[in-house]
Amino acid sequence: MNFDDTPQEAEFRATARAWIHANAPRQYEEDLRKSSLGRTQLKNADILQVAKAWQKKKADAGWACLHWPKEYGGRGASPIERVIWQQEEGPFGKLSAMFIIGHGMCGPTVMAFAREDHKRTYLPPLASGEKVWCQLFSEPAGGSDVAGLRTRAEKDGDEWVINGQKIWTSGAHYSDYGILLTRTDPNVAKHKGLTMFFLDMKSPGVEVRPIKQASGASDFNEVYFTNVRIPDHQRLGEVNDGWNVSLTTLMNERSAIGAGVATGFPELFDYCSSLMLEDGPAIEDRAVRAKLANWAVKASGLRYTSMRAISALSKGERPGPENSIGKLVAGSMIQDVATYALDLQGAAGVVSGPEDAELAGRFQAMLLRAPGTRVEGGTDEIMRNIIAERVLGLPGDIRVDKDVPFNKIPTKGRN
Amino acid sequence: MNFDFSDDQKQLRDQARKFLAEKCSPKAVRVVLDGKAPFDKELWKGLAEMGFLGVAIPEEFGGAGAGHLELCVIAEEMGRANAPVPFSSTVYLAAEALLIAGSDAQKKKWLPAIASGEAIGTLALFEGKGNPSPKSIKLAAANGVLNGVKKPVPDGAIADFAVVAARTGSSGRDGDISLFLVDLKAGGVEVKSLTNLDPTRGQAEITFTNCKAEPLGAAGDGWSILTQVLDRAAVLCAFEQVGGSDRALEMGRDYALDRIAFGRQIGSFQAVKHMLADMYVSATLARSNSYYGAWALSTNAAELPEAAAAARISATQAFQHCAKNNIQVHGGMGFTWEFDCHMYYRRANAMALGLGSLSYWEDQLIDRMRKKNAA
Numbered sequence: 001m002n003f004d005d006t007p008q009e010a011e012f013r014a015t016a017r018a019w020i021h022a023n024a025p026r027q028y029e030e031d032l033r034k035s036s037l038g039r040t041q042l043k044n045a046d047i048l049q050v051a052k053a054w055q056k057k058k059a060d061a062g063w064a065c066l067h068w069p070k071e072y073g074g075r076g077a078s079p080i081e082r083v084i085w086q087q088e089e090g091p092f093g094k095l096s097a098m099f100i101i102g103h104g105m106c107g108p109t110v111m112a113f114a115r116e117d118h119k120r121t122y123l124p125p126l127a128s129g130e131k132v133w134c135q136l137f138s139e140p141a142g143g144s145d146v147a148g149l150r151t152r153a154e155k156d157g158d159e160w161v162i163n164g165q166k167i168w169t170s171g172a173h174y175s176d177y178g179i180l181l182t183r184t185d186p187n188v189a190k191h192k193g194l195t196m197f198f199l200d201m202k203s204p205g206v207e208v209r210p211i212k213q214a215s216g217a218s219d220f221n222e223v224y225f226t227n228v229r230i231p232d233h234q235r236l237g238e239v240n241d242g243w244n245v246s247l248t249t250l251m252n253e254r255s256a257i258g259a260g261v262a263t264g265f266p267e268l269f270d271y272c273s274s275l276m277l278e279d280g281p282a283i284e285d286r287a288v289r290a291k292l293a294n295w296a297v298k299a300s301g302l303r304y305t306s307m308r309a310i311s312a313l314s315k316g317e318r319p320g321p322e323n324s325i326g327k328l329v330a331g332s333m334i335q336d337v338a339t340y341a342l343d344l345q346g347a348a349g350v351v352s353g354p355e356d357a358e359l360a361g362r363f364q365a366m367l368l369r370a371p372g373t374r375v376e377g378g379t380d381e382i383m384r385n386i387i388a389e390r391v392l393g394l395p396g397d398i399r400v401d402k403d404v405p406f407n408k409i410p411t412k413g414r415n
Numbered sequence: 416m417n418f419d420f421s422d423d424q425k426q427l428r429d430q431a432r433k434f435l436a437e438k439c440s441p442k443a444v445r446v447v448l449d450g451k452a453p454f455d456k457e458l459w460k461g462l463a464e465m466g467f468l469g470v471a472i473p474e475e476f477g478g479a480g481a482g483h484l485e486l487c488v489i490a491e492e493m494g495r496a497n498a499p500v501p502f503s504s505t506v507y508l509a510a511e512a513l514l515i516a517g518s519d520a521q522k523k524k525w526l527p528a529i530a531s532g533e534a535i536g537t538l539a540l541f542e543g544k545g546n547p548s549p550k551s552i553k554l555a556a557a558n559g560v561l562n563g564v565k566k567p568v569p570d571g572a573i574a575d576f577a578v579v580a581a582r583t584g585s586s587g588r589d590g591d592i593s594l595f596l597v598d599l600k601a602g603g604v605e606v607k608s609l610t611n612l613d614p615t616r617g618q619a620e621i622t623f624t625n626c627k628a629e630p631l632g633a634a635g636d637g638w639s640i641l642t643q644v645l646d647r648a649a650v651l652c653a654f655e656q657v658g659g660s661d662r663a664l665e666m667g668r669d670y671a672l673d674r675i676a677f678g679r680q681i682g683s684f685q686a687v688k689h690m691l692a693d694m695y696v697s698a699t700l701a702r703s704n705s706y707y708g709a710w711a712l713s714t715n716a717a718e719l720p721e722a723a724a725a726a727r728i729s730a731t732q733a734f735q736h737c738a739k740n741n742i743q744v745h746g747g748m749g750f751t752w753e754f755d756c757h758m759y760y761r762r763a764n765a766m767a768l769g770l771g772s773l774s775y776w777e778d779q780l781i782d783r784m785r786k787k788n789a790a
Contacts, residue, residue, distance in 0.1 A: 001484060001710045003416050273788070283785065286778070293777035296784065297729040301700030304418070304707045311418040322703070325696045381685070387695055388688035392668050395683040 003307075005084075009314065012081050016088045019061060024092045025054055032091035036362055037262045037334055038215055038369025040094060048174060051095040055129025065103055065127040072111060072119055073127030079313040101170055102126050102133035106179045109249045110198060113236035122177065122198075134175035134201070136166040136223060137246065141411070143168075143375075144382050146181070147190045147243060148401075148409070151225060153182035153197070160197065160235070162205075162228040168376070172208045172221040175201050179249065180230075181242050186407040193406055194242030199230045215368035261330035264337035264366055265299035268292070271341055271359065282344055291340060298333055302326055321391040327373070328383040335370035338363045418706060420488060427481075428488040434465055435496035441755045447499035447615045448758060453573050453608075454617070459500045459532055468506060469530025472514070477527030483647075483713040487654045487705075494655030494734075495662045497758050499615035501535045501570035503655065503769075507648040508569075509536025512578045512594065516632030516640045521596060525576060537574040538644065539565035539597075539621055546775035547645060549592050549638050554623065556581035556595060560603070561623040569769060571619025572608040574599055578644075579628060580637055592637035595628035603627060613765035615758065645770055646723035650708035653730035656766055657705050660698040660730070663737035663759045667691055667744040674746075687744060694737045701726075701733035721787060724780035731767045731776075738763035 005013055028050060031042045042050060058064045059073060066082045068074025077085070086093055096103075107126055111119060125131040142148035151164025162182060172178065178201050185193030201208070205228035210218040237245035272292060275282040282288045306326070309319035341363035342349030351357050352364035374380050388394040401409045420428070438461050446452050462468050471486040472478025479485075486506070493502050510529050513522055513536075528534035542565055545551045554563025561581055568577065577597050584591035597604065603626030611618040632640050668691055671682030681687050708726030711719040738759040742749035749756040767773060 001418060001420065001706070001713065003418065003710075005416065009416075269784070273785070283781065289781040290774060290777045293724075293728060293780045294732075296780060297704055297725045297732075298700060300707065300725050301704045301729055304703035305699060307416065307418040308703060308706065311416050314416050315419075322699050325699050329696060329700070381689070384689040384692035385685065387692040388682075391695060392664075392688075392691055394668065394671060394688050394691065395680050397685070398679065398683060 006314070009080060009084060013084050013088060016063070016085050019063065020088055020092070023057055023061070024089075025050060025095075028095075029091055032094045035091075035094055036267055036366055037264065037373065038217070038365035038367075039360075039362055040097065047095070048098065051098050052129045054092065054095050055099060059124075059128030064129070065107065068107065068111070068123070068127060072107075073124035078316075080310065083310050083313060098132060098171055098174070099129055101135050102175075105135050105249045106133040106177070106198070109179055109196070109236060109245065112248050113196070113245055114198070115233060118234070126177075131176040132171060132174055134169050134172045134178045135249065136169055136172075136178045136180040137249075138168040139165060140167050144379055146246065147194065149181060149183060149194070151180075151182050152186075153184050153195055153230075155184075155232075156229075158232050159229045160195075160232065162197075162199075162225040162230060164225050166223040166225075167211070167220075169208075169221045169223050170219060172201065172223050173210055173218075177201060178223075179236065181246055183406065184242075185240055187405050188240070189403055190401060190406045190409065191243040193240055194246070195239050196236040196242040196245040197230050198234050198236060199228070203228050203230070205229075213369075214371065215365065217369075261302065261326045262334055263295070263299045263302065263330045264334040264341075265295050267359075267362060267366075268295065268337045268341055271363075272344070275344060275358075277344070288344070295333060295337060298329055302329055321387075324383070324387055324391065327377065328380055328387075331370070331374040331380060334366060334373065338367035338370055342367065418710070420484060424484055424488050427485055428492060431465075431467065431489050431492040432495070434461070435492050435498065439496040439498050441497075441758070444497050444499050444615055444755075444758060450614060454501055454570070455499045458498065462500065462502070463530065463532025466530075468502075468532055469526070471506075472510060472526050472530050476522050477530040479530075483651075484709055486651060487709045487712070490651045490654035491658035494658030494762075497615065497659065497662075497762055501537070501573060501616070503616075503648070503652060504537040504570040504574065505529055505535050507651040508538035508644060509574075509576070509578055511647045512538060512631065512640065512644045515643050516594065516636070517596075521629075521631065525596075528575075534575045535570060535573055537568055537570050537577050539568045539571065539577045539579040540641065541565065541567060546771040547641070549589050552580050552582050552592055554579065554581045556583050556593060556628065559627060559629075561595060561597065561626045561628045564620065564622050566620035567609055567611065567618040568621050570617050571621050572606050572617050577621070578631055579623070580641060581628075583634055583637075589638035590635040592641070593634045594631040594637040594640055596631045597623070597626060597628045601627060611765065613761040615762065616765065642720075646719055647712055648770055649723040649727040649776070650705065650712045650719075652766060652770060653701070653705040653708055653726035656730035656734040656763070657698065657702050659759055659762060659766075660694075660701060660733040660737040663734070663741040663756075663763075664691065664694045664698055666756065666759075667694065667737075667741040670745050681744075690740050690744065694740055697733040697736045701730040704729040718787075721780065721783040724776050724783055727770065727776045728773060728780060731773055734759075734763040735767055 028042050062075050065074040066077035066085050070076050126133055137146050139149045141150055153160045153162050177198055180197045180199055182195055183193055184195040205226040207224040209222045211220045212218055272282040272288055305322050309323045312319040352361045354360040357364055389396055438458050447455055466479045467489050469478030470481045471483050474480035513525055542553055577599055579595045579597050581593055581595055582591055583593040603624050605622040607620045609618045609620055671687050672680055674681045705726045708722045711722035742756045745756055748754050
């Protein structure tokens with residue numbers, strides 16, 4: 001048992017570190033370090049532009065999408081090299097947030113199902129950040145139940161005509177392309193009538209409307225499709241096999257190991273170390289210490305769980321299922337941590353303006369963003385189902401709509 | 416990075432699991448649970464023969480000289496099997512205290528006897544209610560004799576010798592505490608068995624009256640040695656708790672698959688599935704924290720105090736959580752004497768107290784994290 005790199009890994013790390021040291025936009029390092037959930041911002045700079053510039057610089061030097069093949073804009077690196085890169089990239093990795101969907105989900109789907117010429121055309125600019133992609137799955141009527149989606153695709157010659165609405169599309173407002181899951185046959189069971197496409201987000205008939213979140217920020221959008229035409233050669237996978245195609249996408253969503261999930265613990269520990277209560281420093285208060293200790297072991301447990309997965313990668317093995325706990329644990333933890341940080345401030349905790357609030361309102365921002373973490377990318381409940389079914393081997397839910405044609409499934413709970 | 420046990424260590428774990436599955440069935444555990452024997456003597460003998468008792472004891476003192484990582488994997492299996500033997504008191508507490516502070520003669524006398532299964536040892540630390548602290552130690556040592564009462568002492572009624580924490584000064588500092596070795600079969604000792612939460616591991620009250628004792632380690636070093644012993648034991652116990660958590664989770668999972676209610680497997684209800692998923696989360700966090708503790712223990716790293724406290728808290732929570740909800744999954748049957756669920760529930764809750772309770776370790780963890788940050 002050790003934490004050492006193999007000689008090969010050490011060499012790769014040294015090369016990566018040297019390149020990052022020489023090339024990273026270090027004028028933003030401090031701002032990025034201070035960023036936490038719900039609050040990532042740069043002083044005097046547009047984060048989108050900074051992120052795109054950093055991604056392009058990485059791509060030009062062969063440091064973008066490390067695990068992708070070279071011909072598609074990657075480096076052909078091993079999984080462990082990808083992890084080492086992430087460790088070395090450190091706070092600058094936060095600049096990749098706008099590319100996560102494209103690189104983590106859209107790219108792998110295109111790679112698995114698109115025509116070769118499309119792959120060579122579309123993947124390199126996706127890797128370099130010159131083109132941004134989004135993922136159009138969720139709908140008002142299909143969140144956790146993705147296969148319940150209703151957006152229609154109807155064949156018209158060599159084209160498909162799309163009508164419907166998507167929701168919760170991250171970054172649709174700055175995306176160039178998207179992968180789109182549609183219903184092509186409503187007369188069969190819901191999983192059997194879906195088809196996947198990719199499309200130009202500037203196509204006529206696509207309308208993007210930002211969603212104003214509970215936090216007041218707008219990271220997500222509604223996307224409306226009115227008679228949008230997509231050529232058949234932009235279909236990903238067979239007609240009506242979209243569900244299987246989407247599983248590739250979703251499997252990739254949770255495969256990013258080593259990126260580390262935010263728990264809010266380091267922020268809370270620092271805060272309690274400096275905060276003075278009536279009877280002395282907060283961290284010397286017994287009640288505070290008990291709370292901190294309970295969160296400390298969750299945060300360290302997640303950290304070491306991720307190290308176990310990295311060790312498996314280092315040995316060329318597939319990581320076990322342990323990593324599936326990350327988002328489930330971190331999501332509610334960061335919500336509780338934020339709530340407690342405000343509790344410690346008494347009535348003053350309500351003040352949230354950066355000029356008046358403690359630590360520039362970091363915990364208020366965390367509190368307001370945290371509910372989304374427990375929903376996006378699989379709700380807490382879906383994550384528990386996944387652990388119960390795939391890890392523990394418990395039976396799947398009884399699906400009352402399984403063999404029912406989609407257009408016969410009830411659409412209202414009460415009339 | 417190789418943050419995992421080696422193939423040899425995993426093989427040792429498989430070997431221990433197979434051995435315990437054969438020699439330490441729930442039926443065997445029940446012999447001790449029902450009070451028909453103070454501990455499983457046959458199993459103890461077998462553990463000695465397998466080399467498990469002395470796995471971390473150097474060869475020159477009769478052990479296998481393997482190391483603490485090997486001891487961790489065996490500890491996990493002992494916890495999984497709920498073994499009714501004085502393994503933790505003898506191996507984690509007494510042997511570790513000797514390894515840290517024993518003279519050559521003391522090690523030669525006791526360590527080979529531990530490895531061969533001839534001697535059972537323990538640590539006599541507590542004196543009634545409360546968590547470990549120099550203040551709580553009142554038992555007096557003067558002129559080579561001890562006077563006072565220790566309780567509860569784990570496996571005290573079956574132990575051959577004890578490491579005893581005693582007061583040798585009254586300055587109010589940690590240096591007031593010294594450790595002593597006592598042959599419990601010699602005079603000056605009165606032992607009384609105590610009924611306790613987990614009858615598969617005994618607890619005793621030991622009264623020392625002008626009892627002869629030899630110093631273990633330098634005078635005044637007692638508290639510092641004790642802290643190290645408790646940290647090491649915290650990691651080793653965490654592995655037992657991880658083994659117990661996994662077993663309780665498996666029992667719950669298996670029952671959820673077998674039991675039919677409302678015309679379907681109860682494991683198909685989300686209320687049950689989610690409870691089991693949460694148990695898996697706790698057990699996984701505990702395992703990962705414990706691995707870090709194992710690394711720190713085996714390399715004697717400066718991180719050990721913090722790692723030990725984190726492993727202790729996380730594994731204690733996980734075992735309590737898994738043992739409690741295993742009963743819940745079983746419904747009424749889980750609450751019967753006949754089903755094995757309560758054996759893990761008892762063990763989980765007894766282990767949560769043995770080295771000092773959760774609130775003590777929470778306090779320790781924060782102290783140690785602050786120290787690290789300040790450094």
